[in-house]
Amino acid sequence: MAGQFRGTYVSENALLPHQASTHFRESEWHIVRGFRSEIRDFKDLPERERNARLMGLFDEIGLKSASHDWQTSTTEGSQNVYSILHAPRGSHNEAIVLVAPWTNMDGEFNDGGMALLVSLARYLKKWSIWHKNLIFVVPSNPHSALRAWVGAYHTSLKYTAGSVEGAVVLDFASTSERFDHVEVYYDGLNGQLPNLDLINTLVKVADAEYVRCDLPGSGPSYHLYGQRLQTMAAGIFRQIVAGIKPGAGCEMFSGWRIDAITLRAVGSDGETGHDITTFGRLVESVVRSINNLLEHFHQSFFFYLLLGPRFFVSIGTYLPCAMLVSNSFLIMAIHIFASKRRSFSRETIGLTSMTLGAVGLASLMLSSFFVNAISSTTWRLGLFAAATSGCISARKLLGNDTKQAIYGTALTLYGFSLTTLSMFNFSLAFGLGFITIPLAWLRRVKFARSLIILLTCPVTVLGIAAWVMDIPLLDLIDSLIYAHKVLSVWTWQVITQIWLPMWFVGVIIY
């Protein structure tokens, strides 16, 4: 709605987007084509050989390149290639990373992106103005491979180049060399977002190059309320599933204070539109701006919801929504405690603690212990069913007083958890609160209790989510656990250790 959002602006004066003229044009296009054809030549070779050829291309340019072998514990592994341009005028302790994975997030062959990366490397080496080292990375995919590289960079990689200030992932999977517009992905894991200035720089640069910039999942007319609403909803959904659903690559830099975005060229099947060197000039300008920076990105917002490339909502406006949702649980809890006429007896307190302890323990076991011990998801669902039946039997055994105590305490703790979670990952907290708010009404609503229990069950909601995302439920749970183990995404923990106990309590008391 008008008045609730603001226009974006570049906050850090040092960025100076598009103040330097860019020269990645004309004959550089021939060179991009040359690299692209060469890469297409060796793309079908076995992995080691094609990586060796790619390293050869970087070597010829004069950069120091190496390969990185990685393997996660789940017998998944491959090899990445990376190459470092050492800045002649810098102190060698800062770096900018440019990434072009072999396959983009949809699994398409990213030959345009890789060709662009190599030709940009060749071109950028001609400049003497670099204050930060440039690292060019070609991981085998923008998910676990890129994550493994970023993790290794900060622990054990052979050549490092200082702390990474910013990263741009290039995605130009196409059959032609032209594209219609650019989509900007800015998600991060666990609700982290890059500094808004990075996106603002890109939008300003795209403006100057007359390239349309869109946010994924929405169209061009951001002045319409419906479009902005759709963008915001899509943004919230993407933040919730970041790490679980294969993303665009920029979220793999989360956790190390690296601001990263992914640029994706869309509409690259036709013969009209901007050419690939325009895409290259976007990247060049963004890298020039990041090079200007003396300090890390710190001026602009880290907490925002983008309604469009030029409109955002800052935390002061959207946080009250999450607060209202989580506080409603607290208010119900206080209502329950306040409506007791006499205080709880010792047995009640004892039984309450025991039940809550059992519920907590069951959830903990479901979440972490069995993640490591039992690898099959069907076993996990079986355990879940066993725990649910335990709750249903507890329901028959416990008295009304105990049930009230359990309900009140659980609501309090749940409210606190949601508040804390909304500071980290607003989208997840808001979504979770929104879905589970009926659990706070269990004692007031007389008719639809079973329906509420069914609808707020994590398995049901995950099933609906799986249907929406078009993957089987077991796969969704598997990817949740994988994200937890490999990418340190908390969503699985949140589901099993915050949502699940609350639902178990709901089953007990309804």
Add this chain to the structure above:
Amino acid sequence: MLAWLLVLASGILASTNGESYHEDLVLRPLPKNKLLSSFRFVAEQRDPQLASGELTEYTTFPRSLGQIMSRASTHELHLRFSQGWWDAESWGVPPANGTYAGGVGVEMWAWVAGEDLADAQANWHRLAHSLSGFFCASLNFLDQTVTTHLESDALPRSGDSSDENLYLLRGALPAEPVCTENLTPFIKLLPCKSRAGIASLLDGHQLFDSQWQTMSVDVDHIGDRLRLTQVVSNVIDVPHMQRRRRDPLPRPEPYADLICKEREWSADYICLPDDPRSANWVISEIFDKELAPACPLAGDGPHVFVEASDNWTVKVGGNVTSGSVSFSLGSEPVDLVLSSEDGLVVLENKVPDVFVDRSFTGYGQQSGGLRTVFTNPHDVEVSLVYIENLPWYMRLYLHTMSGDLDIVEDISYTSAEDRTRPSKVQLHIRLPPLSQSSIEYKFDKSLLYIEEYPPDANHGFEVPPALALTSTGYSTRTTSLLLSLAVPDFSMPYNVIILTCTTMAMFLGSFVNLIVKKVVPEPLGEKILVESSLKRRIQAFKTKLIGN
């Protein structure tokens, strides 16, 4: 005429002063079209401060530097200005086995005389401040929070005066930029400045556009003689320099000039770029100047050495030779052309004794880890000393040292003192042949007072490079590291003061209220309230006065 008089005068003085001055230039092509150029200027004479009775004065050795050194009671001074990154894997060993190369930024170490450490530190302070103005570099920041005191034999002495009251002090400023304003005073120290001799090639525009460059000033005593060694080295990316001459901006090449590799799909508009392997390097193009005639004070020996493999031909004036060559400068300017059919074939570089890499591990601004990787590429054991000076706001936990600890023979540790001295970690390491070992330990990052943060507080703080010295005399340094510390909100002093003091005052208020006051029943309380109202008090006071 005047020049002849000068030469005569210097000849007369030479007999009493024992002076000498040498200069030489080494040019060496490096792999991947790079050229290493190393200028060395050595001036030697009897020390006027030590001479007694005889007439001596400063001739080849610059008087300004001599006076600074004697005022600061410094016996040996080593100063390094460096920028860029030396690729030890591709380029081997820096000139003179790494003796004249420093870490990024400015580095200085000196053997300073003094009665005790405090006296020596005062002399160091004097030295740093004088040199700071002299070299237009912020050496005045080498205060006690950055300077460490090492044992006198920790670093190799290049001179030989043995005085017991000498203290070795060392400090480094990795964030110091090195540019033309540091080059100019450097050149002013030379007898012929940049008008004659090899120094005529030194130009700020060219020198500072190189991949790696270092300037060093070493002053030491040999017996009663003073020696000044100045070395400027840099690694030039030759195609880059040639392209810059044509066009300072990397504008796209004209279509016709594109050189492409042969492939099936090659066409006019598809070009896989190919860099020509033949090289034709004209020194006057690369350095923007020709070699001027020789400096009259320099000796007759060969002034220019070209170290190239046999496929290189060197054309000097009219002479053409192939392979390594050396020649002296004459009385005419001369140009030098190095060419080869295959510029990628160069003389093999000496493999360094050890490769050292240092990086930060961990994330977040509370703590981190420091990881150093030592690689020994030879099949003999290498023993080295690894010296690391870390700023005081890194609180080291040496008990967390992990990794290949059996390579560490000895640890010498001086811990830091807040705002007083940095920490010093000195490891004696013995590396097995053909091995790669790593050592890692953790540290905590500290918060600072608001005025101790620099204006670009979110940039981070630069941690000086660590020094590794092998027993064979090879010295190498790691890169500097960027330490990001947690930053408070700088706009908040007033707000913090009022909020904290309000909280404390609120508690104080209610506490005093409770403690000091007496609890009385309500009727009595109301009675007291009525009695102590202002009207009654005035009446009571009047009664007392009048004595009613």
Add this chain to the structure above:
Amino acid sequence: MLLVGVILRIGLAALFPSLPQFLSAQVELSTPVSSFSRLQEGVYLYKHLSSPYQGNVFFQSPLLLSLFSVLPVQNSFYVSVFYALVDGWTAYNLAKIAKARPITSFSPNTIALLYLMNPFSMLGGLARSTLIFTNWAIVASVQAAIAARPIKSVVLIALASCLSLYPLYLVLPIFSLCLQNSYRYSFRSMVLALIGSIGAFSALGYLPLQSWNFLDKQYLTSLLFRDLSQPNLGVWWYYFIEMFAPFRPFFVGVFQLFLGSFPVGLTIRFPHEPLFVISAVVGLLAIFKPYPEVADIGLFLTLLALNKRVVGLMRYRLVVILGLLYVSALAPTFYNLWVYRGSGNANFFYAITLVYTLTVALALSDAIWAAVRLDYDGGRGRNLMQL
């Protein structure tokens, strides 16, 4: 009950071996003057390299240095067992105090449970903060005073002061407690005993390193707030970061004076209830000490429970509990947002610090008002108002 608490701590340490290390890194749980990793560093330096007191890492007592140089400090499990046993002993002493005062305190079981299961003291114990030893000494001293062993009590409070500086403020109430419970020794002899034990412990501290450096490093760091490495739950750190340089020494004096002005007043106001005074002073230390941590709060809550009637008359119990819950949820959150993620500001964590101070200050003033009421009429009156 005791066994359950101790076994739970040992079990947690065994099941999650990296938990103590993780907790020790949390700023709310361990401070530069009580951090276990610094103690490990001190022991390492003492054994291998140089004096731990010449650097800027170790600011703790040489008695702890000697103790942990004989214990296997590198083996994390045994250390956690040791800490769990010390905590168990503290709970045992607290239970004995409760048993000796059956009317004015909750039952011994409840008290021991409160101390051992209290999340604050449990986290403090699992994080292996060395404040646990100070707390043990304080509680043992109180127990000895109540059991009519004044000399033992004085020696123990001297030990507590030598381990960490601030228990010195408890000396007056302890004397008062001793005099209340035993008639054998006079005030003067207790003062002499105090001075003697402090001297003895200092001499013991001289022995390991043969130098008096530790006096400067341990006490002056705490007194003059020299070490600013990390934030904590108190109000000092942000204040002194943001204060302009010329005023810092002045405000160090002001803050110390502020802290020191309360215990004396409390002792004078409640001469017949030294146990309550001790609880209140411990609570005061928990907020206005330069380096407070949650182990302080854990002890305060338990000691407060030793005064059952005071707790019964407090009006804001729910607010305090909710406030502490709120602080313990949000303090690590905002610290993480500031220091690890970089998306938050120092002000977020500072705000939580202020909330913590206000919450405990509310608890303290409420408790003091309850004590005042008790003092006046035994809490029977109904409509009492504060003027």
